[in-house]
Amino acid sequence: MNAPHIPVLLDEVVAAFAPLAGRRIVDGTFGAGGYSRALLEAGADVVAIDRDPNVKPHAERLAADFPGRFHFVPGTFSELDVLATPFAPIHGVVLDIGVSSMQLDESERGFSFMREGPLDMRMSQSGESAADLVNNLEQEELANLLYAFGEERKSRRIAQFIVAARETAEITTTLELARIIEKAIGRKPGDAHPATRSFQALRIAVNGEFDQLVEGLFAAERLLVEGGILAVVTFHSLEDRIVKRFFDPDKGGPAQSRHLPQIKLDPRRWDPVAKAIKPGSAELERNPRARSSVLRSAIRTGVEARPVSHDQLGVPVVRGSA
Template identity: 80%
Template structure:
């Protein structure tokens, strides 16, 4: 099989344009013989670029709608590519037993194809069922919106969406559902806009509330923490982890995971201090954000942040959210 040229970001295939693609590829150096896990496969943009560089790729995703993209890459790179359905929180089990893993990439965001499919219920810009489930299992956003009491709903919107007007929004939602259940994305968006208004030039008033509900429905913070520690267990010394996050709450968790000193002790205060001080990650790179050229091509990249680090030889830690700044919904 001949050597393939590396694709530029603008040439990435599929409906979802992967953000910071060139920077991710540079960090992971996908040379022939390397084995890399794409823990959030989506439409396969990162996987395709890594495969084109010569690496073997093990792709993971819990969304069944990505299967056609996985099949396309399997046909194009039959000896290099494999797909495993599942959540990246268990990537060490899903990708383990396949030899040394040289890198892991995690894109902690909703893909454009999910946002653009109205029936998935992720976007307030398109009318569809108020769902937001990435795997079609468990509670939907409609379940939360129509069952949570006012205080619990307000606390969720504040903790996961950093929505300062969460209490007023929750009050309007509870009042609206007394007339009829809120079952579509536009139903909810209208209620939120009625609650807090909309100023010209500002982001849509439902932005933070939709983020909060999506995070809650998919247990995204728990998935992120478990995925980070799974990568720590999976990667041997010298392996690289690249994580792309899309808002400050996620980025804070990633930053403190790589550098525990930023957030205080991550493990129980009862463990020996020497154990807490052991560094599992070295060469922690400065955060990278997209440049003006990429933003002009892909406005959805504007909030993305890439952080990378290299695994040391220290023993992996037990999974723990302590010290990571995990948002907590009060009253739960």
């Protein structure tokens, strides 16, 4: 039996938008509807977006429970400004980045290295699959992908073992790939599963998650009214770094000397930016999958939205093979 989906940092997300009565919030990553239901119960109207066709029953249930206050639009959150404009004005956007426990628990979706299933990982259930990447990329490009998107330090050895294995037969299942990775780099008691970072990298590549995230952030900047709130939950350092730089692009830049002409900084599109929030011990005990989550939120100013910039946010790039 599949474990129920438990929304991460739910109370903190709802608190970030308070007060909610009469406000309209876009839930850009609807999933099983945990955030949407909590926001509706707190008094908000919700426009939900998701590209996964399997979420339809959850959306139908909320539409029945909150008639006239819940609207579902199929699509990707990278286009949330276009998809949600008919429901404007929009006072808040919430994004929960990454794979949901609902998807992890469906072995046929191929997201989990703990469950036997086809090596798929496509959230939209269309396009190039993880099996396509694993079986067709050149060894160097595969290694670069695992390093850039998964921060896998042993990516070259893993890629070498994958290429050797696929010369005998195509790699088609999740557990088959997990075993190859474990054989390549070993497993120490108490450590995370050796396939964790590689599966993350493949999932990000298959679904274009970094591009989706960047496009979604800038779409929210275009969509939100002045004073509107954007709240983003991420699950690993690469995503969190992108969100942090988006909210505060000047932070971490070179210090300015008071003895030299001052560099004119861009006017702030988000101010104030709230302090990052991580789950407490009670939530971690209840939901171990929340352990790497971080919530960042900020308030939209009246300054004109910026053009989309991937470089400015330090989005990882996979180099091609030589």
